[in-house]
Amino acid sequence: MKLKKYFLLLLIIPLLSFSVHKYYLSLTQVNYKETSKSVQIIINVFMDDIETALNKDHNIDLQLSTKKELKNNDIYFENYLRNALQFKINNTSRAFHYVGKEYEGDLVYFYLEIENVSKISSIEVTNKILLKHFDKQENLIKSKVGTTNKSVLLSKEYYKETLTYKN
Amino acid sequence: MKKIELLLLSIVFITSVNFAQNSKTKAGHTNQNKFKQLKELLPTPNLQRTASGAPGLKYTQQKVDYTMDIILDDTNTRIYGNETITYHNNSDDSLAYLWVQLDQNMRAADSKTPDIQSNSIPNSTSEKRFKKSYIDAAFDGGFKIESVKNLDGTNLSHTVNQTMMRINLDTPLASGEKFQFKIKWWYNINNHRTDGGRSGYEHFSKDGNNNYVIAQFYPRMCVYDNVEGWQNDQFWGRSEFALEFGDFSVNITTPEDHMLGATGILKNEVEVLSRKELKRLEKARTTFDNPVLIRTQDEAEKIEKSKSKKTKTWKFYAENVRDYAFATSRKFIWDAMAVDINGKTVMAYSLYSKEANPLYGDHSTRAVAQTLKTYSKYTFDYPYHKAISVDGQMGMEYPQICFNPGRPDADGTYSDKIKYRMIKVTIHEVGHNFFPMIVNSDERQWTWMDEGLNSYMEMLAELDYDKDFPITRGYPKNIVKYMAGDQSTIAPIMSKGDHVYEFGNNAYGKPATALWILRETIMGKELFDHAFRTYSQRWMFKHPSPADFFRTMEDASGIDLDWFWRGWFFTTDVTDIGIEGVRKFYATNNASKEGIDFIEDNSEGLNITKPTSAKSKYFYEITFNKPGGLVMPIIVEYTYDDGSKEKKTYPAQIWRYNDKKVTKAVHSDKQITKIVIDPDLETADVDLSNNSFPNTNKDQFSKFKTKMKN
Numbered sequence: 001m002k003l004k005k006y007f008l009l010l011l012i013i014p015l016l017s018f019s020v021h022k023y024y025l026s027l028t029q030v031n032y033k034e035t036s037k038s039v040q041i042i043i044n045v046f047m048d049d050i051e052t053a054l055n056k057d058h059n060i061d062l063q064l065s066t067k068k069e070l071k072n073n074d075i076y077f078e079n080y081l082r083n084a085l086q087f088k089i090n091n092t093s094r095a096f097h098y099v100g101k102e103y104e105g106d107l108v109y110f111y112l113e114i115e116n117v118s119k120i121s122s123i124e125v126t127n128k129i130l131l132k133h134f135d136k137q138e139n140l141i142k143s144k145v146g147t148t149n150k151s152v153l154l155s156k157e158y159y160k161e162t163l164t165y166k167n
Numbered sequence: 168m169k170k171i172e173l174l175l176l177s178i179v180f181i182t183s184v185n186f187a188q189n190s191k192t193k194a195g196h197t198n199q200n201k202f203k204q205l206k207e208l209l210p211t212p213n214l215q216r217t218a219s220g221a222p223g224l225k226y227t228q229q230k231v232d233y234t235m236d237i238i239l240d241d242t243n244t245r246i247y248g249n250e251t252i253t254y255h256n257n258s259d260d261s262l263a264y265l266w267v268q269l270d271q272n273m274r275a276a277d278s279k280t281p282d283i284q285s286n287s288i289p290n291s292t293s294e295k296r297f298k299k300s301y302i303d304a305a306f307d308g309g310f311k312i313e314s315v316k317n318l319d320g321t322n323l324s325h326t327v328n329q330t331m332m333r334i335n336l337d338t339p340l341a342s343g344e345k346f347q348f349k350i351k352w353w354y355n356i357n358n359h360r361t362d363g364g365r366s367g368y369e370h371f372s373k374d375g376n377n378n379y380v381i382a383q384f385y386p387r388m389c390v391y392d393n394v395e396g397w398q399n400d401q402f403w404g405r406s407e408f409a410l411e412f413g414d415f416s417v418n419i420t421t422p423e424d425h426m427l428g429a430t431g432i433l434k435n436e437v438e439v440l441s442r443k444e445l446k447r448l449e450k451a452r453t454t455f456d457n458p459v460l461i462r463t464q465d466e467a468e469k470i471e472k473s474k475s476k477k478t479k480t481w482k483f484y485a486e487n488v489r490d491y492a493f494a495t496s497r498k499f500i501w502d503a504m505a506v507d508i509n510g511k512t513v514m515a516y517s518l519y520s521k522e523a524n525p526l527y528g529d530h531s532t533r534a535v536a537q538t539l540k541t542y543s544k545y546t547f548d549y550p551y552h553k554a555i556s557v558d559g560q561m562g563m564e565y566p567q568i569c570f571n572p573g574r575p576d577a578d579g580t581y582s583d584k585i586k587y588r589m590i591k592v593t594i595h596e597v598g599h600n601f602f603p604m605i606v607n608s609d610e611r612q613w614t615w616m617d618e619g620l621n622s623y624m625e626m627l628a629e630l631d632y633d634k635d636f637p638i639t640r641g642y643p644k645n646i647v648k649y650m651a652g653d654q655s656t657i658a659p660i661m662s663k664g665d666h667v668y669e670f671g672n673n674a675y676g677k678p679a680t681a682l683w684i685l686r687e688t689i690m691g692k693e694l695f696d697h698a699f700r701t702y703s704q705r706w707m708f709k710h711p712s713p714a715d716f717f718r719t720m721e722d723a724s725g726i727d728l729d730w731f732w733r734g735w736f737f738t739t740d741v742t743d744i745g746i747e748g749v750r751k752f753y754a755t756n757n758a759s760k761e762g763i764d765f766i767e768d769n770s771e772g773l774n775i776t777k778p779t780s781a782k783s784k785y786f787y788e789i790t791f792n793k794p795g796g797l798v799m800p801i802i803v804e805y806t807y808d809d810g811s812k813e814k815k816t817y818p819a820q821i822w823r824y825n826d827k828k829v830t831k832a833v834h835s836d837k838q839i840t841k842i843v844i845d846p847d848l849e850t851a852d853v854d855l856s857n858n859s860f861p862n863t864n865k866d867q868f869s870k871f872k873t874k875m876k877n
Contacts, residue, residue, distance in 0.1 A: 033868075040868040042867060042868060048584055100871065100875050106583075142648070142653075149654075156292075156293075157292050157296070158289050
């Protein structure tokens with residue numbers, strides 16, 4: 001599994017040449033909170049990319065962070081994330097609760113939570129965020145369970161990975 | 168009191184006796200102090216590289232001159248070259264052999280670059296990728312060396328080892344002597360849009376044209392110096408180059424209808440440019456406010472519709488450059504603007520296809536001009552006559568010319584994201600003219616020395632271009648996610664470029680941040696700028712090593728920074744400073760009126776309930792802890808009960824006796840209501856949850872949840 005990650009990093013960099021600006025990149029932070037027995041997930045994506053994707057998929061004009069912003073657009077986001085993002089915890093599919101979103105600069109942050117998780121030995125992440133719309137999209141997953149940090153970079157061809165944790 | 172002392176003494180006695188019975192002696196240790204000088208980590212100063220960080224009396228550098236005839240075969244996307252190399256051995260050593268770099272061999276059929284990549288079967292792939300990865304024959308790349316000869320036409324013994332070629336000399340080349348030889352070669356040019364690479368061609372299927380951005384295209388001499396000997400480490404595709412300075416005479420033959428930009432002064436512009444273009448160029452040379460179009464979009468569009476069978480030859484001369492590159496196409500629009508660098512006129516050029524317009528027309532040449540101005544201000548006056556930005560759809564730098572990304576949508580509009588990315592990369596790549604094209608560090612070994620310094624300078628140029636420029640890398644807060652990440656995939660900055668995990672963060676982001684912190688927080692702008700300029704000027708047109716940089720920054724500023732280099736550059740340690748606790752006291756005359764007692768208030772929080780007769784001041788004892796391995800200044804903001812705030816910085820040296828915990832006694836006339844560490848996020852503190860007292864910090868998720876409830 002680790003080899004795959006290194007391979008991706010090595011592969012992607014020569015393709016991008018040397019400015020090294022990962023311009024199609026989302027970050028998904030997965031954090032297990034012992035006190036609330038929940039997995040808390042924060043995702044940030046570039047606002048213009050997610051907007052382009054949803055506008056195309058639904059033939060709408062979201063106008064995010066403007067005065068003309070479409071109301072109740074959380075429905076679109078929630079739907080999009082449910083299709084693009086799945087988690088299996090300890091080999092069992094677990095649905096997330098969509099807590100909400102907020103904007104910061106050119107980023108949208110999504111907050112998701114999976115509740116009633118008492119112990120984690122593995123998380124399988126399937127992340128297809130923006131892969132359909134952008135060939136060079138990469139989705140970085142960073143996770144923290146207890147004191148273990150695990151991360152993986154997913155892309156069009158490698159959109160699924162299992163992260164394991166020592167207990 | 169006496170009793171307690173006795174009791175204490177007896178405890179000490181008993182424990183020491185016990186200790187003596189259980190173990191013989193305590194193990195000692197070497198100097199582990201984080202402020203220990205770097206002497207053991209840096210090379211010993213010598214007459215070539217002094218302890219001050221400056222080049223020494225005996226500093227020498229090789230010189231390599233090239234004369235080349237290049238032919239571009241557009242029909243077969245091939246390039247042919249015939250070059251004469253003149254190698255000047257300025258070192259004190261005699262050389263039994265010379266080493267030549269054959270970068271193109273990284274793409275050869277027998278290249279080991281693909282072999283060292285781990286790979287696996289993807290979850291899924293596209294038809295196109297499937298065909299490319301598993302069915303199509305590999306690209307026939309790499310140098311086809313036709314001959315290596317002496318000037319008299321006899322064959323010259325040579326040995327090719329992957330991307331390196333050894334020239335075997337009959338008699339060693341003595342110090343002070345020169346050696347001349349010829350290499351004849353050709354290679355198939357790669358399509359860099361489909362196969363990747365830092366040069367190559369882009370094919371436009373609509374009009375059948377190719378944009379060529381050609382670099383690393385000729386056999387180049389390796390660097391020989393007193394740091395690496397011959398720098399003949401293989402080129403694996405990532406860690407870039409180490410190159411000598413020299414003079415280039417280059418003739419490039421292209422289809423007659425091409426527009427070309429290259430390193431060096433164009434010697435025959437009357438032969439290759441039209442009268443109209445020459446006239447416009449003349450105008451551009453005195454136009455400082457707006458780019459002047461030398462070839463317009465209309466003209467380029469007309470030209471790209473047909474393909475001339477005739478050729479023409481562009482003749483260039485470049486003095487004192489470390490490398491050579493060019494870009495050529497039928498499709499190129501060309502604009503130009505004069506830039507005033509302290510009274511000297513430098514030309515800023517852009518070459519771009521219509522697909523890149525109007526983005527390039529709006530911003531490219533202006534970004535080039537801004538870069539030259541800002542960098543000249545902080546380093547030295549740009550010494551060359553021009554800098555070109557090419558719509559090359561990558562981000563790669565060569566002397567006086569670089570290839571940049573970004574194109575508008577088909578309807579000609581472009582988002583801010585596309586715009587700022589294009590400007591950012593253009594500034595970055597043009598900035599490389601300073602580091603490493605002039606301050607010529609060894610990028611095969613130390614990526615950070617040019618990428619890190621350049622990424623830092625890039626920020627200053629971006630802010631000069633647009634004071635609200637969205638800086639994405641270089642601020643301390645931007646590096647936190649990387650530094651706080653999985654330690655098994657983080658390498659110290661002082662690692663060879665080929666071996667680091669997150670290249671962008673390791674060699675660009677983190678060193679740029681480190682320099683930003685030095686300037687803004689540790690050294691101050693004035694001392695930093697002077698030292699940075701001193702380094703740049705000491706090492707312009709020379710080969711600096713990391714030690715030369717570290718030493719100069721200290722030598723010119725009078726600030727010992729060994730602790731900073733050690734932590735930030737030699738380790739993967741992080742900043743994490745917190746407040747462990749605060750004790751509070753009031754003072755009162757003691758019963759015997761002989762002195763003043765400090766009475767502790769043991770209540771929760773910061774509020775002190777003091778008796779009316781007390782002395783007027785409030786006293787606090789703050790314990791700062793440091794879970795992070797880096798030593799950094801403690802920047803503290805005190806908020807008082809009248810709402811006023813005060814910022815106090817305790818220098819990093821506060822940690823010199825205890826790396827884990829320090830206490831500070833603070834007294835004030837007003838009550839303190841809040842204490843915050845690093846309120847302006849200057850230190851890349853990876854955990855802010857322990858930065859305030861009373862601790863009201865919530866993590867991002869909890870904050871958001873609370874916000875949603877309200």
